[in-house]
Amino acid sequence: MSEDLARFEDVENPVMPYLRQERIPHIWCPGCGIGTTVNCFARALTESGLDLDKVSIVSGIGCTGRVAGYMRLDSFHTTHGRAIPFATGLKLANPRLKVVVYSGDGDLFAIGGNHFVHAARRNMDLTVICVNNSTYGMTGGQVAPTTPLGATQTTMPYGNFENPFNLPFLADACGAVYVARWTVFHVKQLTRAMKEALLKPGFTFIEVLAPCPTLYLRRNRLGDGVDQVKYYKEKSTIKHGADTKEVGLGFQSDIVVGKFVDRERPTWLDSMNQHFSKVLGTRFQPWGGSNGED
Amino acid sequence: MKADPRGVLTGIHFMDGDHAACEGALAAGCRFAAGYPITPSTEVVERFAARIPTVGGVFIQMEDELASSIAIQGGAWAGHKVMTVTSGPGLSLMMEHVGLAAITETPCVIVDVQRGGPSTGLPTLPAQADMMQVRWGSHGDYSIIALSPNSPQECFDLLIKAFNLAEEYRVPVFFMMDEVVGHMTERVVIPEASEIEVVERKWTRKKPGEYRPFECEDGSLVPSMVKAGDGYRIHITGLTHDERGYPAMNVAAQDKLVRRLKDKVDLLRDRIVDVREDGVDGADVVVVSYGITSRIAGAAVEAARARGVRVGHMRLVITWPFPSGRIAEVAKTARAFVVPELNMGQMVIEVERAVCGRASVRCVPHAGGTVHDPDVILDAIMEAAR
The missing domain is CATH 3.40.50.970 (Thiamin diphosphate (ThDP)-binding fold, Pyr/PP domains)
Structure with missing residues (x-):
C-alpha cells in the first residue's frame, strides 16, 4: 500500500455499513452502473432518517435483482418479475415496514409489467427503483422493453424495431404519486430523489439510466462505462415537471431528467382503513392505521 | 396454543x-x-x-x-x-x-x-x-x-x-x-x-447476529424463523443458499439444501400421513380413495359387503406424503386394490408403486364433470374379488 493510501486505512467508506460486506466482491462488471445506484441508495437511506430495521428491500431477477442480496437490510430476492407483488404482501401484512423494490427494466416492465401497473393504480405504499440499462444483462444482452429503436441486441441482431416503453409516462399514467428519472451521472440528484421517494407515502417511482458496458455498449460500439456517463452528462437536460409524454428515449438521443410527478393520493392502506371505518364503524378492526402509524 | x-x-x-x-x-x-x-x-x-x-x-x-x-x-x-x-x-x-x-x-x-x-x-x-x-x-x-x-x-x-x-x-x-x-x-x-389447537410459527430464540435463517438445530430438519422488521436483517433468496441464506452456487450446497427440502417431509412421512381405515385387516379387496370420491366409494364398499365380498376401505385424508408404508403392509394380505379417482389415473400410480406387484391394482378412472356412479366402483370391486 502506498503511503498516500495508508493515510486512509482507518477511514471507513460511509456506505460500507449498509452492505453485507461478507458478500463482497459483487457480481457486477467493471463499468456497470448498478453499484453507483446502490451507493446513492445507501446515502439516501442515511439522509432519510428511517429506522433501518424497519426497511425491507425486495428484488426480482437479473443484474439489478442482485441488489437486495448486498444490502444489510431485511432483503428478499424473489422470482423474475414478481418483486412488486411480494413487496405488496410484505407491506400489507406489516404496514409499519418501509418496503423498497429495487430491480431492472426487464424484470419490472416485461415479465413484471402487469404488477407494476396495478401497484401504481392502487397507490400501494412502495418505493420502486428501476435501474434501466436498456438490456437483459444477466442472460447475455437480449432486447428489453426499454431497448431504444435501432440498438442491436442478441435477439435483435439487425437492430431493434420494437418501440420501447417510456417508463415515466407509464408510471404517471398508472397513478404513481412520485415519478423521477436520473442517470448515474446525476449522483447528487439521484440521492435526493431516492430520499424524497422513500419519505413520500404511496407508490413512488425512480428510473435510473445506467450503462451496461459488457453487453449493451459493446454490442452497439458505444465505448465503455465512462463513455456512456459522458453521454449522460452531455445529452441530459434537467426539466422538473416535464410532461411525461415528452420524455421518451431514442438511441443515444437527448435525455430529459428531473422530477416529473409529485402529487398526493391516498395510499391503498389509507383508503382501506378510511373506507372500512366509515362503512363498518366500530366493528372494523383497524389494520396499521395510516400506513402503520397508530 | x-x-x-x-x-x-x-x-x-x-x-x-x-x-x-x-x-x-x-x-x-x-x-x-x-x-x-x-x-x-x-x-x-x-x-x-x-x-x-x-x-x-x-x-x-x-x-x-x-x-x-x-x-x-x-x-x-x-x-x-x-x-x-x-x-x-x-x-x-x-x-x-x-x-x-x-x-x-x-x-x-x-x-x-x-x-x-x-x-x-x-x-x-x-x-x-x-x-x-x-x-x-x-x-x-x-x-x-x-x-x-x-x-x-x-x-x-x-x-x-x-x-x-x-x-x-x-x-x-x-x-x-x-x-x-x-x-x-x-x-x-x-x-x-x-x-381449537393451532400451531404457532417456530420463532427463533436467537438474537440478531447469532441467528442463521437456514440453520437447523437439535436434530430438526426445519429451521426456526424470524420476520421482517425485527432487526435480524435476513436475506431470503430463491437461489440455492447456505445456512446464512446467502446464494451458494456449488454442488455441496445444492445437495445439502435439496436433500433437506425433501427429507423434512419424506423422512417424517409416517408422522404426517392420515389414513382412515374401514375393515382393511383381513380384506381380500381394498378400495383406496380420497376427497369426494371416498364418499361414493363408501357406498360401493357397503354394497359389495352386502354381496359377501370381504372389502376394506382406505381413505387418504392426507394424500401427500403418500402412505406407501401402510399400503405395502396391506398388500401382504389383500389380493387386490381398487382405486377410483376423478382423473384418468394419478394416485393409482403411487398405489402401484407401494404394492409393487404383490397384489393386483385396478384403476377406476373418471375424466371428471361429475362424481363416479357407485355401481362402476362396485363392478370393479366385484371383478377384483373374482
Whole structure:
C-alpha cells in the first residue's frame, strides 16, 4: 500500500455499513452502473432518517435483482418479475415496514409489467427503483422493453424495431404519486430523489439510466462505462415537471431528467382503513392505521 | 396454543365447503389472504373479504395468480399465517411460487378447489385431476403436503390442520377440495376457540447476529424463523443458499439444501400421513380413495359387503406424503386394490408403486364433470374379488 493510501486505512467508506460486506466482491462488471445506484441508495437511506430495521428491500431477477442480496437490510430476492407483488404482501401484512423494490427494466416492465401497473393504480405504499440499462444483462444482452429503436441486441441482431416503453409516462399514467428519472451521472440528484421517494407515502417511482458496458455498449460500439456517463452528462437536460409524454428515449438521443410527478393520493392502506371505518364503524378492526402509524 | 377467538365463528352452521374453508382459515389464524377470482373457488375469498375487516387482517384481490401466490409469501415473511385460493388454471400459474415457497421454506396454504381440465376445461364441474401437479408441478426437487377433505365439516377442520402443518414443516400445503365439496351445503360445527389447537410459527430464540435463517438445530430438519422488521436483517433468496441464506452456487450446497427440502417431509412421512381405515385387516379387496370420491366409494364398499365380498376401505385424508408404508403392509394380505379417482389415473400410480406387484391394482378412472356412479366402483370391486 502506498503511503498516500495508508493515510486512509482507518477511514471507513460511509456506505460500507449498509452492505453485507461478507458478500463482497459483487457480481457486477467493471463499468456497470448498478453499484453507483446502490451507493446513492445507501446515502439516501442515511439522509432519510428511517429506522433501518424497519426497511425491507425486495428484488426480482437479473443484474439489478442482485441488489437486495448486498444490502444489510431485511432483503428478499424473489422470482423474475414478481418483486412488486411480494413487496405488496410484505407491506400489507406489516404496514409499519418501509418496503423498497429495487430491480431492472426487464424484470419490472416485461415479465413484471402487469404488477407494476396495478401497484401504481392502487397507490400501494412502495418505493420502486428501476435501474434501466436498456438490456437483459444477466442472460447475455437480449432486447428489453426499454431497448431504444435501432440498438442491436442478441435477439435483435439487425437492430431493434420494437418501440420501447417510456417508463415515466407509464408510471404517471398508472397513478404513481412520485415519478423521477436520473442517470448515474446525476449522483447528487439521484440521492435526493431516492430520499424524497422513500419519505413520500404511496407508490413512488425512480428510473435510473445506467450503462451496461459488457453487453449493451459493446454490442452497439458505444465505448465503455465512462463513455456512456459522458453521454449522460452531455445529452441530459434537467426539466422538473416535464410532461411525461415528452420524455421518451431514442438511441443515444437527448435525455430529459428531473422530477416529473409529485402529487398526493391516498395510499391503498389509507383508503382501506378510511373506507372500512366509515362503512363498518366500530366493528372494523383497524389494520396499521395510516400506513402503520397508530 | 389455542385459536384466537376473534377468528372463530363458534356455532352450528349450514354452509357450503367454500365458506367452511374460509372459516377454517380464520380459525387457524390466517390474517392475510390474496386471491384472484376463479370458479369454483371464489366463494372462499369472497367470504374472507367480507369477514376479515371485523376480525383484523387484510384481503387483497391481486391482478393474477402469479401475484396472489407471491403476495402471500411477502405476508408470511411479515409474520402472518397466509393463504391463497384457486382452481386448476390458476394453480398452473402458481407453480413458479410453489417452488419459491419450497426453497425459501415459507409456510403457506394454497386451497385448490379442483375442476375438470386440462386448460379451461370444466369451470363449474368437479375433478381430482390436480393431484400430481401439486406434487410435481414446480421445477426441481422438493416435497409438499396435501390434504383431501370430503365434506364442508372437513373443509373447516382439515384446513386448520393444513395451516398447522405449514407452520410445523415450513412447506407449501395444498388443500385439495373439488367443485362438489366446495359447493355442497351441510352441517358444519365450529367449536369454541378454546377447543381449537393451532400451531404457532417456530420463532427463533436467537438474537440478531447469532441467528442463521437456514440453520437447523437439535436434530430438526426445519429451521426456526424470524420476520421482517425485527432487526435480524435476513436475506431470503430463491437461489440455492447456505445456512446464512446467502446464494451458494456449488454442488455441496445444492445437495445439502435439496436433500433437506425433501427429507423434512419424506423422512417424517409416517408422522404426517392420515389414513382412515374401514375393515382393511383381513380384506381380500381394498378400495383406496380420497376427497369426494371416498364418499361414493363408501357406498360401493357397503354394497359389495352386502354381496359377501370381504372389502376394506382406505381413505387418504392426507394424500401427500403418500402412505406407501401402510399400503405395502396391506398388500401382504389383500389380493387386490381398487382405486377410483376423478382423473384418468394419478394416485393409482403411487398405489402401484407401494404394492409393487404383490397384489393386483385396478384403476377406476373418471375424466371428471361429475362424481363416479357407485355401481362402476362396485363392478370393479366385484371383478377384483373374482
